Structure formats: C-alpha cells, structure tokens
Amino acid sequence: MEYITLTVDGQTVQVEKGKTVLDAIQAAGIKVPTLCYHPELRPEGACRLCVVEVKGAKTLVASCVAPAADGMEVKTNTPFVREARRTALELLLANHPNDCLTCERNGNCELQTLAHDLGVREVRYQGPKRSAAKDASSPAIVRDPEKCILCGRCVRMCGEVQEVAALGYVGRGWDTMVLPLFDRGLAEVACVNCGQCTTVCPTGAITEKSYVDEVWDALGDPNKHVIVQTAPAVRVSVAEALGMPVGTIATGKMVAGLRRLGFDRVFDTDFTADLTIIEEGHELLERLNSGGTLPLITSCSPGWIKFCEHFYPDLLPHLSTCKSPQQMFGAVAKTYYAEKMGLKPEDIYVVSIMPCTAKKFEAQRPEMTASGVADVDAVLTTRELARMFKEAGIDFATLPDEEYDAPLGISTGAGAIFGATGGVMEAALRTVYEVVTGETLENLDFTEVRGLEGVKEASVDLNGKTVKVAVAHGLANAKKVLERIKAGEGDWQFVEIMCCPGGCIGGGGQPIPVDREKRAARIKAIYEVDASMPMRKSHENPAVVTLYQEFLGKPLSEKSHELLHTHYTPRPRF
Amino acid sequence: MSGCACGNSGPQYPELEEILARYAGQRGALIPVLQEVQAAYGYIFEDAIVRIAEALGIPATSVYGVATFYAQFHLKPRGRHVVRVCQGTACHVRGAAKILAAVEKELGIKPGETTEDLRFTIEPVACLGCCGLAPVMMVNDDTHGRLTPDKVAEILAAYE
Known part of the structure; x- marks a missing residue:
C-alpha cells in the first residue's frame, strides 16, 4: 500500500493513497462538520460544511470529495473557513422550519447539533420557505419535504446501497425536491419500507410512522x-x-x-x-x-x-x-x-x-x-x-x-x-x-x-x-x-x-x-x-x-x- | 412491453420503441432519447419515463429527475401553438406586461399553462433577442413585433 504524507493544522499525517482530505483530517483526530457526507455512502460534496483551506488552492476545498495529495497543507479552523461554514449553515436554516421543539428528531438531529456547535445564534437571511405536504401514505415511513435539506443521503442509500431508487431529485434550483417517482406517495411506488433512508436522514425529513x-x-x-x-x-x-x-x-x-x-x-x-x-x-x-x-x-x-x-x-x-x-x-x-x-x-x-x-x-x-x-x-x-x-x-x-x-x-x-x-x-x-x-x-x-x-x-x-x-x-x-x-x-x-x-x-x-x-x-x-x-x-x-x-x-x-x-x-x- | 389490453397487437407506443431501438446499448443516451420522444409525442408522458428507464437499465426516478431538471423537457401535453411573450428589459419598458396580460386574457391561461383544447401554450421567456422590435412576441417560429395590446387577438386568431 502506498502512503502519502500531508499536514493538517500543523500535524503531520500519513494516509493511504486514494484517501480524501476528510480522511486525513479524521486521521489527525480533528472533527470537521459534515452534513451530506455519511461514512457508508459515496461522498457528494453538496453541503459545503466540510470546507477547509488548502495551501495553493484558489478557493475553499470540500474535504469529503477532495483527494488527499502528498505535501498538502490543510487548515481546518481559520476565520475564513469558520465564516464560510456558518454562512452555508445559515442559508440552509433560512429555508428550514423552526419547529425543533416538536420535531421527531429533536435532540438527535445533525442540523440542530451543527447549528449549536457552529455557534449560529441568529439566521441573518430571511426569505420564503419551501412549502410541501407531508407524505403519510405508507404504513411504515413518513416524508416531510419541508424539513429536507437536499443532502441526498437518502437518495444515495436507496439508490446505491439498496438499489431500490424509490427516491430521486426532482426539479432544479430553488424548486428541487427529493421525491418518489411522479411525486406519488411512498405507498404507491416500489418502496420496500426498509427505512434505511430514516437512518441516514440528518434531519426530521424522513422518519418512521409512529404507533406509540x-x-x-x-x-x-x-x-x-x-x-x-x-x-x-x-x-x-x-x-x-x-x-x-x-x-x-x-x-x-x-x-x-x-x-x-x-x-x-x-x-x-x-x-x-x-x-x-x-x-x-x-x-x-x-x-x-x-x-x-x-x-x-x-x-x-x-x-x-x-x-x-x-x-x-x-x-x-x-x-x-x-x-x-x-x-x-x-x-x-x-x-x-x-x-x-x-x-x-x-x-x-x-x-x-x-x-x-x-x-x-x-x-x-x-x-x-x-x-x-x-x-x-x-x-x-x-x-x-x-x-x-x-x-x-x-x-x-x-x-x-x-x-x-x-x-x-x-x-x-x-x-x-x-x-x-x-x-x-x-x-x-x-x-x-x-x-x-x-x-x-x-x-x-x-x-x-x-x-x-x-x-x-x-x-x-x-x-x-x-x-x-x-x-x-x-x-x-x-x-x-x-x-x-x-x-x-x-x-x-x-x-x-x-x-x-x-x-x-x-x-x-x-x-x-x-x-x-x-x-x-x-x-x-x-x-x-x-x-x-x-x-x-x-x-x-x-x-x-x-x-x-x-x-x-x-x-x-x-x-x-x-x-x-x-x-x-x-x-x-x- | 409487448402490448396493451386494447386488443390491437404490437407495441402500445411504436414510435417510442423505434427510438429506444436506435439507442439500444449506447451510454449517455438518456437526453437524446428524451429529446426525440418529446419531438415525436409533444411531451414526455409517464409511461414513456417508465419504458425509457426499463430499456436503458436506469432507475425511473433518475429519468424523471433529468426530465424535470431541464427546461427544454415538458411533462404535460402542450398546445399546437406556443406563444412566447418577451419579458426582456427593452420590451419591459415598452409595455411587455400589457402584451402578456392581453395574451393571458385572450386565452384564459397563465404562462406555463395550456388551453383545454390544446390549441395554445404560453411559455415563459426572458428575452427573445430582437429588442428593435420591442415589445415583441413569437408564436411558434413567427415573430410579431411593435405590438400593442389590441393587436393580440387578431394575431392569435390566425393560428388554428
């Protein structure tokens, strides 16, 4: 196995060739915030929360998709990085319902945890929020698209790990949603109810239907x-x-x-x-x-x-x-x-x-x-x-x-x-x-x-x-x-x-x-x-x-x- | 998909099958297939999405995702005649809003919609690129310039 050496926040780290910058950061014992990344899924680099500074790079780098390279100098915690992460998170929160107190995932929500950990105490951006009906057609799983942050973890889990592909992206830009085929209810498409989507959703957008x-x-x-x-x-x-x-x-x-x-x-x-x-x-x-x-x-x-x-x-x-x-x-x-x-x-x-x-x-x-x-x-x-x-x-x-x-x-x-x-x-x-x-x-x-x-x-x-x-x-x-x-x-x-x-x-x-x-x-x-x-x-x-x-x-x-x-x-x- | 229950033999959508047969086994065929299906049928219908997915061996959700991503694809039937009223800056200052309002009133539909008799569709458009003719609209490939709201009804009446 070939190894490469890089520095992360001044620490020297060795990782196998082919690993990502995020792997190297984690090997150094440092935790950068992630949201669309999931250790069991193909990284997509969509949420921009894992951005870091890499010496010589023109822009911030999404560490979950950037390949680690020999001699790379990575900085994970600079004023520029912190501001970029917080801005990205605030923009997500600007289009997210503020109903944490009554949310299924209250206390176990990655978005909520990040908002706390990154010190977001106010959202500077105001605008319209997505409005979409809940899908409770399935006896097993409930979708609440208003809480969806479009990280795509459910899409990758359903399509790539399970190869069911009951969920997909629909539309473009502001109108993008994650939906079952033809915007039908989950009960009307080839969903197998495995619920793996509920285990990777970082928010309360996909949960089990509760019979408590x-x-x-x-x-x-x-x-x-x-x-x-x-x-x-x-x-x-x-x-x-x-x-x-x-x-x-x-x-x-x-x-x-x-x-x-x-x-x-x-x-x-x-x-x-x-x-x-x-x-x-x-x-x-x-x-x-x-x-x-x-x-x-x-x-x-x-x-x-x-x-x-x-x-x-x-x-x-x-x-x-x-x-x-x-x-x-x-x-x-x-x-x-x-x-x-x-x-x-x-x-x-x-x-x-x-x-x-x-x-x-x-x-x-x-x-x-x-x-x-x-x-x-x-x-x-x-x-x-x-x-x-x-x-x-x-x-x-x-x-x-x-x-x-x-x-x-x-x-x-x-x-x-x-x-x-x-x-x-x-x-x-x-x-x-x-x-x-x-x-x-x-x-x-x-x-x-x-x-x-x-x-x-x-x-x-x-x-x-x-x-x-x-x-x-x-x-x-x-x-x-x-x-x-x-x-x-x-x-x-x-x-x-x-x-x-x-x-x-x-x-x-x-x-x-x-x-x-x-x-x-x-x-x-x-x-x-x-x-x-x-x-x-x-x-x-x-x-x-x-x-x-x-x-x-x-x-x-x-x-x-x-x-x-x-x-x-x-x-x-x- | 061999046939339907209507009693006729042969495939339900022969043109669709013909298009799919020509792209069989080709990688990256999805967008050209969608374009040809739309050219043949006027829009991309749900059965076509399912059949394309089957034939190309990709999930139907992926085909639906691509079809809804691009503005060029339409998932509802469109009118025989497509009306595009320019909303560019030059037209705007010369009264494009009044032209669009006259078209909407004449046809009884909003931009993006189609009349019930499938005669007209109003398509939103940012700029047609012929500011010298402002305010301007196109019906199919015909350009109608230097418009006033009272000319709209007569122009549209010429398209059956």
Whole structure:
C-alpha cells in the first residue's frame, strides 16, 4: 500500500493513497462538520460544511470529495473557513422550519447539533420557505419535504446501497425536491419500507410512522390483554438508543422496562424464530428430497420480501412460504395462547418491538390475519420503544434484569442470532444437521456465514451430501446473488437474504446514527447472547416442542400451513 | 412491453420503441432519447419515463429527475401553438406586461399553462433577442413585433 504524507493544522499525517482530505483530517483526530457526507455512502460534496483551506488552492476545498495529495497543507479552523461554514449553515436554516421543539428528531438531529456547535445564534437571511405536504401514505415511513435539506443521503442509500431508487431529485434550483417517482406517495411506488433512508436522514425529513399513541391507548384499556414480543436485534440496541454504549446487551432490563410500561405478558420473537427454523428447516428438507424449487430463500425480512415482489417476481417460488417470526408470533399468540388463556383473539392486543420499519407494513398485509383479526396490532421500532421508556420516566440503566414470561418467551441462542446477517442460516444448519444426520453437532459455530462481507458462501456436509449455501445482506448484495440464480450459476440449495446492511441489527428502526463499526459491535453482542444461552438449537426449545405436541401436530402440518405459512404477490416494478 | 389490453397487437407506443431501438446499448443516451420522444409525442408522458428507464437499465426516478431538471423537457401535453411573450428589459419598458396580460386574457391561461383544447401554450421567456422590435412576441417560429395590446387577438386568431 502506498502512503502519502500531508499536514493538517500543523500535524503531520500519513494516509493511504486514494484517501480524501476528510480522511486525513479524521486521521489527525480533528472533527470537521459534515452534513451530506455519511461514512457508508459515496461522498457528494453538496453541503459545503466540510470546507477547509488548502495551501495553493484558489478557493475553499470540500474535504469529503477532495483527494488527499502528498505535501498538502490543510487548515481546518481559520476565520475564513469558520465564516464560510456558518454562512452555508445559515442559508440552509433560512429555508428550514423552526419547529425543533416538536420535531421527531429533536435532540438527535445533525442540523440542530451543527447549528449549536457552529455557534449560529441568529439566521441573518430571511426569505420564503419551501412549502410541501407531508407524505403519510405508507404504513411504515413518513416524508416531510419541508424539513429536507437536499443532502441526498437518502437518495444515495436507496439508490446505491439498496438499489431500490424509490427516491430521486426532482426539479432544479430553488424548486428541487427529493421525491418518489411522479411525486406519488411512498405507498404507491416500489418502496420496500426498509427505512434505511430514516437512518441516514440528518434531519426530521424522513422518519418512521409512529404507533406509540396506539400502544399507549391499548395499555390503558382495561378490556385488552396487551402482550409484547421483542425481536432478536432489539436487546442489543435499545440501551444504545438510551445513551448507553453501543453493543450493550440489555435483555433483562428491557423485559423489566416493558413490564413497567404495563404489558400483561412480555414474550420473545426469538421463540417464533426457533419455530421458524423448525418449519423452514423441514421445508428445505422437503424441497431437497422431493425435487422442489431450489435454492430455497429465507423469508424473515419483510423489506426483502417486498423487494422480491417488485423486482424479481419470477423468483417468488424460491421464497420459503414460512411467515416471518413476527407474524408467526401473532398467529400463535391469538390462537394457541388465546385458547390457553381462555381469551378471544380480538381481546388480545399484540405489540411488536422491531429493529425494522418494514415490519409495520408486513403486519398490515391483508394475508396476515390467520386468527381472524390482525395477528399483530402495532409495530414499534427500537427508537419508539426508547421514547416510551423516556416518556414513562423509566431509568433504564438502573432497572433489574428480569426474565421473559412462559411459554412464548422461551427461546434458544439460535433464535437470538436471527438478528445478525448469517444468523438464520446458521440457526437452520444447526437444526438441519441434527435432523438429517441424527448425530449431535459438536461445533455449533458456522463462522463462514458470520460477519459483514456482502455475500458469504459455505458448504456443509450432511451425511455425505454437500449442501451449498449463500448469505447476502443489503439489497445491492442480494441482487448479485439473485442475478446468479437467474443465470443458473449459483448452485446453492439454501440462501439467506436480509434487506438491511448487517442484517436486523442494522435495520431501519435501529438507533441513529449507524456506521460499520456500530453494526459490528451490535453483531458481536448478538453472538455473545447466543453463546450465553443454555440452549442453542431451535429444536431443543421445550416450549416449541410442547407447541407441536399440544397444538400444531408436526412441522408442515395442515395447522402449521394455516397459521405459519403465507403466499406472495407480484407487484409492479414502477 | 409487448402490448396493451386494447386488443390491437404490437407495441402500445411504436414510435417510442423505434427510438429506444436506435439507442439500444449506447451510454449517455438518456437526453437524446428524451429529446426525440418529446419531438415525436409533444411531451414526455409517464409511461414513456417508465419504458425509457426499463430499456436503458436506469432507475425511473433518475429519468424523471433529468426530465424535470431541464427546461427544454415538458411533462404535460402542450398546445399546437406556443406563444412566447418577451419579458426582456427593452420590451419591459415598452409595455411587455400589457402584451402578456392581453395574451393571458385572450386565452384564459397563465404562462406555463395550456388551453383545454390544446390549441395554445404560453411559455415563459426572458428575452427573445430582437429588442428593435420591442415589445415583441413569437408564436411558434413567427415573430410579431411593435405590438400593442389590441393587436393580440387578431394575431392569435390566425393560428388554428
């Protein structure tokens, strides 16, 4: 690797050739303000907040796009630089609503933080402000174009990382807006509801649609039996959303906090993740043995499902017919659990805490009513749960550790790793191996499918038969795998696809900001949860075994199909 | 896109398909394609944006972004005759505002709009560059100079 040397504010710094001036500045331990820059996206150099002086350059240089050069002398903090940055910021603020106090992102807004940090105490420029209606057509995501500063981070995330391109620039100059195609609502275009746009938006222009008020209402209704399920990834991120270190495992505190919010039972989506493994594992074996459509592709990630419906409808027969763990939970809760409790499905209110915005859409799919009513009533993101804890005055850090309720709160480590890319695959292999070979799996860790590499491949020996698998996360990576399947090149039997980079721990409902290091820390925590569990194989979950004995019969039974399996709908690409 | 449900065989927009076929596989084809589509159909319609995106392998939001960025592209049907009333400095001091007002009154539309019968579109224009004829307007490629508001109705009546 070739290195170049430059000076930043008098410090000598060495960086790899090809790095930007901003990389060099950060290597020197100096923080310059940025807004359109995001560490996981292609830099665009649009906002001019990261400008610096470079000796010999005629104008200020946008450090996020300027290549670092040998011998460069960079100054990041001169009167000229400070004035230019503040002016650029004031011009953005001149066209921004002054409603910080009631904004969703109040307290976690990059524009607000910069206005504070750069010492903007008045805006010298007055003029008309953009006026545009909110788009609340989607059950998952709300757009408020008046708060948009046109940084384009959502456009790059949606178009380049996810390759969905539901959002684009429209118009020119003052009239420019970021909009879905033909200025339609997000619900009317090929948006997959992944919510990655909400995690990179620096302001409140794109946020999740909140269902907190609905959940408070249900909790306050004495006639409702209100139960909650928590997704695998939430236990390693809710503490982060409340200001604790990234990667803090807070399973017990979260359970305690949910009880204090007033939920009648605190259950775990990990339970139905285990159930998913039993159903999907047997579906795989059935397809392998009976010449079914292969590779089988996982169906846990609702953003991925909608992507497949819009962009690869011809591959829908590859999808597992298994509902996601969230929906299996709703169906089991309002039938099996309702029967046990002597309750009618309509008296139970099921709340999901998800790292995900697409789950809000999934819960509202018309086919997700196996119990006769909506199986899941309200879906909250990790961020919304954190807000409920704050509103209720719960001091999260000092909560005791408490246990989930039985039976739908009993789970294994295999259920927990659903939260990380490769986790569903690994959990399935643990079970499929033992079912097929009848032997005990000695080493449970399938490390080839772990980690943040975009596409991972592995092969597993099952009684002399080799099963080839692939794992992809983030939809651009998923596309690579899908194109190979279409071309008949990928000879895999089983493929895991997760919509969001890193899997669910990097979901669109997770704490903001996010970057590769934070994703890695959350993943590490997920595998620590797995390693600490007394049971780590889904088929050993005693509550799942009982569920089959008492209610479902056997995997892929008629009852299973009625409650736990679903079908898919081809949707238009545009 | 093979055909529509109307019972006729063949593509729904044969001219569009012909244009796209000529640019197949070419990089940087988007703007020329948009120009030719507009020349053929008078404006760029939504189905065309979707079909262009499909054929060129780029997102429809990108095609829409380019089509809305440039003033030369129109996303609504335009009139058979385009009226441009000069708003330059010389025309301004010689009463361009009154000429534009007379055109607006005669046609019942504002600049940027099209009459319901698709006969006329008024297009905003900064300067036509023939100040000696001020105040001036163009209808299609015809120049009408030294105007007074009372001449407007008669001029427009000549364009069916």
